[in-house]
Amino acid sequence: MFGKGRVSEAASKFSAIAYAVLSVAPCLVGAALYILDIRPVHALPSYARQTGQQCAACHNGFPELTPYGRLFKLNGYTFTGGNYSNWPPLAMMAIPNFTHVAQSQPGGLAPGFGNNNDFAFTGSLFYGGKIFDHVGAFIQGTYDQVPNAIHWDNTDIRYANTGQLSDHELVYGVSLNNNPTVNDVWNSTPAWGYPYVASQLAPTPAASTLVEGLLAQQVLGLNPYIYWNRLVYAEVGGYRTLSPWSLSALGIPPPGTSSIDGLAPSWRLALEPAWGNNTWEVGTFGLAASLVPQRIGGAGSNHVTDVGFDTQYEFLGARDSFSLQARYILEYQDSSASQALGLSSNSFNNLHSLHLKGTYYYKQMIGLNVGYFNIQGSSDPLLYGDVSANNSPNSSGWIFELDYIPFNYGGPAFWPWLNMKLGLQYIRYNKFDGASTNYDGAGTNASANNTLFAFAWFAF
Amino acid sequence: MTEQSSAQGGGRADPLGGMPALALFLTALGLAGCGGAGQGPQAVAVPPDVAGTVHVCSSCHGPGGRSISSTFPRLAGQQKDYLIAQLTAFRDHKRADPHAQTYMWGMAARLSDPTIVALAAYYAAQPPVPGTPDNSPEAAAGREIYTQGIPAANVPACMVCHGGKGEGNSAFPRLAGQHSAYIERQLEAFASNARANEIMHANSKNLTAEQIRDIAAYVRSL
Numbered sequence: 001m002f003g004k005g006r007v008s009e010a011a012s013k014f015s016a017i018a019y020a021v022l023s024v025a026p027c028l029v030g031a032a033l034y035i036l037d038i039r040p041v042h043a044l045p046s047y048a049r050q051t052g053q054q055c056a057a058c059h060n061g062f063p064e065l066t067p068y069g070r071l072f073k074l075n076g077y078t079f080t081g082g083n084y085s086n087w088p089p090l091a092m093m094a095i096p097n098f099t100h101v102a103q104s105q106p107g108g109l110a111p112g113f114g115n116n117n118d119f120a121f122t123g124s125l126f127y128g129g130k131i132f133d134h135v136g137a138f139i140q141g142t143y144d145q146v147p148n149a150i151h152w153d154n155t156d157i158r159y160a161n162t163g164q165l166s167d168h169e170l171v172y173g174v175s176l177n178n179n180p181t182v183n184d185v186w187n188s189t190p191a192w193g194y195p196y197v198a199s200q201l202a203p204t205p206a207a208s209t210l211v212e213g214l215l216a217q218q219v220l221g222l223n224p225y226i227y228w229n230r231l232v233y234a235e236v237g238g239y240r241t242l243s244p245w246s247l248s249a250l251g252i253p254p255p256g257t258s259s260i261d262g263l264a265p266s267w268r269l270a271l272e273p274a275w276g277n278n279t280w281e282v283g284t285f286g287l288a289a290s291l292v293p294q295r296i297g298g299a300g301s302n303h304v305t306d307v308g309f310d311t312q313y314e315f316l317g318a319r320d321s322f323s324l325q326a327r328y329i330l331e332y333q334d335s336s337a338s339q340a341l342g343l344s345s346n347s348f349n350n351l352h353s354l355h356l357k358g359t360y361y362y363k364q365m366i367g368l369n370v371g372y373f374n375i376q377g378s379s380d381p382l383l384y385g386d387v388s389a390n391n392s393p394n395s396s397g398w399i400f401e402l403d404y405i406p407f408n409y410g411g412p413a414f415w416p417w418l419n420m421k422l423g424l425q426y427i428r429y430n431k432f433d434g435a436s437t438n439y440d441g442a443g444t445n446a447s448a449n450n451t452l453f454a455f456a457w458f459a460f
Numbered sequence: 461m462t463e464q465s466s467a468q469g470g471g472r473a474d475p476l477g478g479m480p481a482l483a484l485f486l487t488a489l490g491l492a493g494c495g496g497a498g499q500g501p502q503a504v505a506v507p508p509d510v511a512g513t514v515h516v517c518s519s520c521h522g523p524g525g526r527s528i529s530s531t532f533p534r535l536a537g538q539q540k541d542y543l544i545a546q547l548t549a550f551r552d553h554k555r556a557d558p559h560a561q562t563y564m565w566g567m568a569a570r571l572s573d574p575t576i577v578a579l580a581a582y583y584a585a586q587p588p589v590p591g592t593p594d595n596s597p598e599a600a601a602g603r604e605i606y607t608q609g610i611p612a613a614n615v616p617a618c619m620v621c622h623g624g625k626g627e628g629n630s631a632f633p634r635l636a637g638q639h640s641a642y643i644e645r646q647l648e649a650f651a652s653n654a655r656a657n658e659i660m661h662a663n664s665k666n667l668t669a670e671q672i673r674d675i676a677a678y679v680r681s682l
Contacts, residue, residue: 067520081516410562
């Protein structure tokens with residue numbers, strides 16, 4: 001979830017960092033001006049109206065999906081039932097939030113914001129629901145106060161149908177989407193992974209793998225899939241970059257984005273046995289992309305391959321619910337194009353990303369989340385030298401979050417589809433951009449970036 | 461030991477961790493191969509006119525009404541009249557226990573009377589899930605209540621209405637093979653009137669939590 005980079009004190013320094021690091025798409029400082037970090041996802045009230053069901057039918061807390069929520073998505077968002085099925089499938093979301101960073105940032109947490117303790121706002125409009133008998137959509141447009149822009153956000157339009165294979169149910173379909181793994185139904189993959197909402201103002205580590213958000217909203221992908229016997233999920237697909245003109249039209253500033261040369265193939269395979277109130281998913285996902293760094297032609301392409309493994313366990317009880325998610329991504333970066341352009345020192349780098357998270361919900365009302373992340377990779381002076389004194393992308397830490405969700409079993413009488421999450425999140429860094437202490441060579445410790453983030457997340 | 465460890469660690473190009481992940485994946489493959497989905501007798505074919513609806517029902521109640529999660533009752537082999545009464549009650553908001561509101565009010569909101577009858581007939585015709593043998597003291601105590609009742613607490617024997625084998629009868633639901641957690645929740649809901657039913661409220665209001673658990677353990681074994 002670290003698509004957003006560090007907004008540092010001097011714009012010129014920022015540009016230099018961005019120039020160096022964006023070159024190999026997987027490792028971004030500052031990409032977040034382009035790839036927005038609050039990527040919430042959602043207990044969409046329009047889905048609740050369409051199905052007549054309460055948020056808790058599809059969501060454990062939210063936005064984590066229950067087994068039924070996964071089937072709703074895999075069946076193309078087309079299940080109906082509710083008396084309000086015929087209403088336009090529109091929904092809105094608003095997230096006023098507050099950020100406190102352990103150490104104030106001279107010059108402001110972002111342009112136009114104070115040095116610390118800043119309020120910000122993000123809001124979205126959704127089209128979410130059935131379009132035709134077998135076609136449905138999740139389409140999000142977002143306004144972000146940081147950096148005061150409107151842009152298209154996560155989008156997943158799909159066709160789905162059912163049949164029989166070997167005497168068992170087969171759900172099959174195809175998803176057209178704009179962010180690798182945004183079409184996935186498990187919360188162990190990046191697009192819908194924890195943390196579900198994060199500060200856009202706080203500093204975040206520079207490095208992130210490609211599949212963890214660096215292509216979000218910059219690509220279009222087509223992913224045919226099958227889900228057999230409620231047990232085996234398989235998907236292959238491919239992603240293509242949108243043109244700079246298209247990106248601009250959709251509110252995503254093209255500068256700094258890398259383009260995929262041709263088609264980037266992607267895959268997903270998962271197994272999910274179920275017993276009693278338990279489900280356990282184990283799977284693999286990933287993609288391989290030839291990337292033209294910063295769209296600068298003439299030096300060929302970098303070749304980036306992400307191989308991910310993930311698992312999710314869920315127990316949903318009448319009073320207590322638990323879930324555990326883990327993912328591990330190995331990234332291989334053949335950076336020959338970046339090296340030729342003087343954007344990276346090595347012709348080959350690697351990056352490993354580990355994310356773990358556990359959640360407990362009491363009566364779908366009070367939730368406690370604990371997450372751990374660890375990003376490790378090869379050192380590269382040109383790639384990381386501007387942020388890291390030892391040229392290293394290594395970062396690790398903990399993410400704690402306490403949630404209160406009063407309306408998962410239905411909102412107030414005047415608008416029963418209201419959902420709300422009040423959250424308090426704390427990120428504690430053990431290591432930040434290469435070291436625990438003095439990571440930037442200017443005496444800054446990793447703990448200086450520890451972040452307290454409070455938010456009120458409304459969906460209606 | 462040290463030598464052996466270092467020898468094994470010898471080709472460590474990178475602590476990529478792929479092996480543990482792969483091992484986990486393969487374990488799950490094996491587990492899935494032995495695992496639970498799709499077991500049980502062959503289902504009776506779905507009538508074409510309700511096939512789409514049955515597919516949605518099966519999201520929670522399982523193929524043929526043989527659900528895995530105890531959040532959702534097993535419908536396979538359930539009494540047709542009982543299913544008609546419940547679906548109608550969901551649609552008309554007459555059954556209002558918490559899970560009914562979360563899931564079924566929406567699911568049933570637009571069901572027509574003929575569709576309700578067709579769905580009920582379909583699930584009634586499915587082969588039920590066999591009971592899970594249970595030799596526990598709880599199940600034995602439950603059997604006592606099920607067959608004899610608790611006269612001192614004015615609790616009649618369950619079998620009078622639900623049948624000696626828990627098969628049910630018309631508007632009295634089949635209980636045999638049902639998830640015990642589901643049965644417990646329903647008895648609690650009857651007792652608290654969260655699920656309004658005069659007969660079952662009278663029968664359940666004097667039951668203790670232990671007695672409810674015992675009954676649920678027994679009917680699951682039938």
